[in-house]
Amino acid sequence: MTEFSGKSVYKGITIGKVLVLKNKDFQIKRTKVGDAEAEIGRVNDAKDQAKAQLQALYDKAVKEVGEASAAIFEVHQMMLDDDDYLDSIYNMIHTEMVNAEYAVAVTGDNFAEMFANMDDDYMKARSADVKDISERLVRNLSGEGDADLSSMEPSIIVADDLSPSETVQMDKEKILGFVTVHGSTNSHTAILARMMNIPALIGVPMDLEQIHTGMEAVVDGFESKVIFEPDEEVRTAVEGRIKEEQEKAHMLQTLKGKENVTLDGKKVNIYANIGSVGDVGYVLENDAGGIGLFRSEFLYLGRSDFPTEEEQFQAYRQVLQTMAGKKVIIRTLDIGADKQVDYFNLGKEDNPAMGYRAIRICLKQPDIFKTQIRALLRAAVFGNLSIMYPMIIAVEEVKKIYEIVEEVRQELEAKGIPYKMPEQGIMIETPAAVMVSEELAQLVDFFSIGTNDLTQYTLAIDRQNAKLDDFYNPHHTAILRMIKMVTDSAHKYGKWAGICGELGADLELTEEFMKMGLDELSVAPSMVLKLRKAVREMRVTPEA
Numbered sequence: 329m330t331e332f333s334g335k336s337v338y339k340g341i342t343i344g345k346v347l348v349l350k351n352k353d354f355q356i357k358r359t360k361v362g363d364a365e366a367e368i369g370r371v372n373d374a375k376d377q378a379k380a381q382l383q384a385l386y387d388k389a390v391k392e393v394g395e396a397s398a399a400i401f402e403v404h405q406m407m408l409d410d411d412d413y414l415d416s417i418y419n420m421i422h423t424e425m426v427n428a429e430y431a432v433a434v435t436g437d438n439f440a441e442m443f444a445n446m447d448d449d450y451m452k453a454r455s456a457d458v459k460d461i462s463e464r465l466v467r468n469l470s471g472e473g474d475a476d477l478s479s480m481e482p483s484i485i486v487a488d489d490l491s492p493s494e495t496v497q498m499d500k501e502k503i504l505g506f507v508t509v510h511g512s513t514n515s516h517t518a519i520l521a522r523m524m525n526i527p528a529l530i531g532v533p534m535d536l537e538q539i540h541t542g543m544e545a546v547v548d549g550f551e552s553k554v555i556f557e558p559d560e561e562v563r564t565a566v567e568g569r570i571k572e573e574q575e576k577a578h579m580l581q582t583l584k585g586k587e588n589v590t591l592d593g594k595k596v597n598i599y600a601n602i603g604s605v606g607d608v609g610y611v612l613e614n615d616a617g618g619i620g621l622f623r624s625e626f627l628y629l630g631r632s633d634f635p636t637e638e639e640q641f642q643a644y645r646q647v648l649q650t651m652a653g654k655k656v657i658i659r660t661l662d663i664g665a666d667k668q669v670d671y672f673n674l675g676k677e678d679n680p681a682m683g684y685r686a687i688r689i690c691l692k693q694p695d696i697f698k699t700q701i702r703a704l705l706r707a708a709v710f711g712n713l714s715i716m717y718p719m720i721i722a723v724e725e726v727k728k729i730y731e732i733v734e735e736v737r738q739e740l741e742a743k744g745i746p747y748k749m750p751e752q753g754i755m756i757e758t759p760a761a762v763m764v765s766e767e768l769a770q771l772v773d774f775f776s777i778g779t780n781d782l783t784q785y786t787l788a789i790d791r792q793n794a795k796l797d798d799f800y801n802p803h804h805t806a807i808l809r810m811i812k813m814v815t816d817s818a819h820k821y822g823k824w825a826g827i828c829g830e831l832g833a834d835l836e837l838t839e840e841f842m843k844m845g846l847d848e849l850s851v852a853p854s855m856v857l858k859l860r861k862a863v864r865e866m867r868v869t870p871e872a
């Protein structure tokens with residue numbers, strides 16, 4: 329039995345089998361070999377294995393998501409037979425007498441860079457594909473096999489770190505918990521863990537060489553610890569606690585269908601945050617009044633090319649139809665910073681959180697933005713849609729957005745394509761937006777305060793940097809004053825204001841938020857009923 333402490337991201341407890349995900353970079357070492365032909369044989373075996381894996385993935389995807397979306401696995405099979413790619417690998421092994429893993433990884437990087445620098449958009453997009461197939465070959469060569477996370481057994485994921493695009497590809501039903509060596513409590517992977525309602529620990533100082541797939545482990549988010557190979561005594565105690573938690577969750581179920589109203593009659597909308605169409609199930613299961621933040625950028629992650637207008641339209645329509653007239657606020661693309669997508673070719677930046685991201689990309693590359701807006705306006709016909717724009721710093725940006733949206737509307741009108749104009753709001757997540765919130769309130773329909781970024785930009789603390797977790801204080805008076813100021817600005821012009829950052833779910837602040845007059849709190853689905861319970865037990869006006 330070995331025990332480690334870390335930082336808890338979601339308070340829950342679980343027991344189950346471990347699946348170790350190894351960091352690809354840390355495995356690829358350059359070693360000299362004596363027999364080049366033997367290495368080439370290994371490459372060919374790994375290639376055959378990869379083609380069989382891709383065929384299985386293709387068959388599965390055709391059944392689950394249709395032929396068009398499955399086609400990528402066929403493309404990958406063809407790329408594995410590309411002569412230029414293979415010759416480059418064979419040649420490197422022969423001339424440098426190096427191991428197959430190294431030759432594949434370097435060739436993969438070279439080809440990916442070559443594609444990325446091409447002018448043709450289609451060829452640019454192949455850059456991510458060549459990386460994908462090279463990583464698959466390396467995994468096969470190192471005996472790790474297919475890390476196809478969608479077909480795994482229910483497991484506790486143990487990794488060095490996880491990116492949002494890795495997390496988003498996982499079959500959430502099969503993840504019992506996360507334990508990572510790195511990561512920060514405010515990262516998007518942490519947010520995903522909270523949304524999925526699973527115990528998660530980050531910053532765990534474990535040696536991944538000592539931990540193996542198939543080991544048993546307990547993840548205890550309450551005590552912030554993970555125990556590998558627990559003994560009988562620990563297992564029994566943990567099983568008892570899992571049962572207690574289930575009973576508490578059962579009690580919360582009795583609040584379904586009840587209003588979010590304080591003892592003295594003050595009401596608030598409690599909505600849920602989601603990242604994919606599949607998350608709508610959690611929203612309904614937890615009886616949220618609507619969706620206050622659909623992070624649409626997750627539709628763009630974990631793929632090798634832009635989602636088409638049609639793919640986006642189908643996703644948005646499905647969410648709107650499933651929510652059956654309840655409010656659905658879809659945030660436009662917020663890519664960049666920690667949410668990196670190869671095919672956007674954003675390039676390396678020294679300071680990505682303050683860099684080319686979110687609405688800045690949309691305003692500079694309006695074609696990408698217009699595709700999304702077209703899909704949104706068309707989908708709006710099918711339910712109660714609001715659109716929300718991220719990372720706004722100025723009134724001029726909103727005016728520019730409105731011009732682009734109007735262009736799209738006119739195009740749809742001219743072509744006779746059915747559409748509806750949704751409510752339009754903005755995220756308040758920069759200090760600049762707070763300071764000009766009165767001006768902004770006159771332009772938009774609502775404000776949704778993104779406290780995750782607002783805290784990072786106000787306190788000058790990178791939300792991704794685990795070293796700063798102790799300094800990252802979203803309860804800072806500066807943040808609370810800003811929230812009050814934004815709420816007052818909205819109300820002054822008859823608009824509503826909510827919070828969709830993680831702070832909205834902070835039960836220590838719920839009473840204060842109710843007193844400030846916030847109209848909406850949008851939280852992880854797993855927090856909806858806990859928040860409802862807190863609201864129903866409090867009084868916000870002094871008794872007469």
Ligand code: PEP
Pocket residue numbers: 621623662757777778779780781782828829830
């Ligand atoms: C925020 O910044 O608070 C927010 C809700 O957006 P994200 O966490 O996706 O950046």
Ligand code: MG
Pocket residue numbers: 718757778780781
């Ligand atoms: Mg944000």
